Amino acid sequence: MTTSTTSTPFREGLFREGPDGPALLAGRCTRCGRVSFPAPDMCLDCRGRELETVELGGEAELLCATTVHMPNRHFPPGHAVGFVVLPGGVRIFTQLRPVEDKPFRSGMPMELEIAPLWREDDADVLAYRFVPA
């Protein structure tokens, strides 16, 4: 992808990029410890009002994957999606980037990647996806 165009994050507060690699950002309840992605305004488990931002890092385990053979809003036919499980057990739905010689299988290690996934208003939209590690 080119970097000559402007790019904007898909939503604020979902992820950050740093020198040590990208990380997803979640909300951790200071009362019960529940970690939620995306970070909610209140704890969805105990309804506690105090949440702190925590980094979920960039590593995950693949739970399941599928290839979608229809266009789906931002994505052309042939895109891959799935659920991955992040450290601490947070399960999220995500786009997946296939890698040759590393076919998707349940339990395989995955790596977070922040990439321009679609374009909106003449700008690349940066979002998260996972790639076989």
Added chain:
Amino acid sequence: MHDVVVLGVGQSEFGKFPERGIAEMGGAAARTAIADAGIDPGDLQAAFSSRVYEAMITSQTILKDLGVTGIEMVNVENACAGGSTAVRSLYKDIAAGYVDVGIAIGVESMTTSPVAGKLIPPDRYDLDGQMGLSMPVLFALQAKRLMETHGAKEEDFAQVSVKAHEFGALNPKAQYRKRFTVEEVLGSRMIADPITLLQCCPNTDGAAAVVLASADFARKYTEKPVRITGSSLISGDYDFKRADLTTMPLGVQAAAAAYEQAGIGPEDVDVVELHDAFATEELVHYEDLGLCPRGESVGLLRSGATSLGGRIPVNPSGGLLSLGHPLAASGVRIICELTDQLRGRAGDRQVPGARVGLAQMLGGAATGLDAGAASVHILTV
């Protein structure tokens, strides 16, 4: 609480009819249901209608052509469970004694909707929806888990569709009256691996309607009433509360509530109509409804128990896969099918001696929830 019965049922033709408005399709279903009930349209005291797309005063738009005006009319939406929600809303008003008789209608014009021919997405601003989640994608990923945890094979998922079409071939109201082999189902175009085109419900236009009444009101019209003995509607719970994708806790909860109200268990059910928008999900519903122990849905399917002539036939109408799925109509339509089954007038697809029927619908997806809504109704003669 007053006892509530299904007094009349009606279904419009199901198929692709972009030229037919909702008043035409809904009107056809409503006229049939009113005639079947044997009442005068002027007897209706309340109407609840459901439609997902482009919904506005659906009840009024349909019923004004039938001479029904000046009564309480409510229009509801709950994705694929919208029709069930309309039925339950009317049920509650009759049970509570607010009205004696009313009509519930579900109608949808899928071919003119914004999702015609597309994968049905969640709300426009939904996070997972933006990231590419849609109904078939969700069920495809669930199917992948069934293959891991349940030993389900692609042939098993295809068999669900084969079974649905065997029933559908016997139903004159079905959109598709054609049988398919497992090979044909697996050989159809891939939509979202492992779900192929013939494992997806078609785009369907149509409507269904039921006239419900208090048992007291119904006594004048029928000697063999079909009673609603259980009714539940449950919204989705947080996805983090379930250990795996192969169960939908809201479906379990909806089933438990309906069974408890009816005072029966899954072993007492003779016939089931459920949400098979995608073939793979049927296995999950077997377990969530308690038709078999957890983990044994593949065995139940392979045993033939849920097929034509089996111990507990599932979707004798042909299901959403074969009969078609006008979203909000389906929750009402399954009540029509079970009523016909319990009255012994389901023709070639009749489940012999059926006395207890269970109707289940599931609808909607949103980031962080197991699903939008689940509803179960139990009908008894």
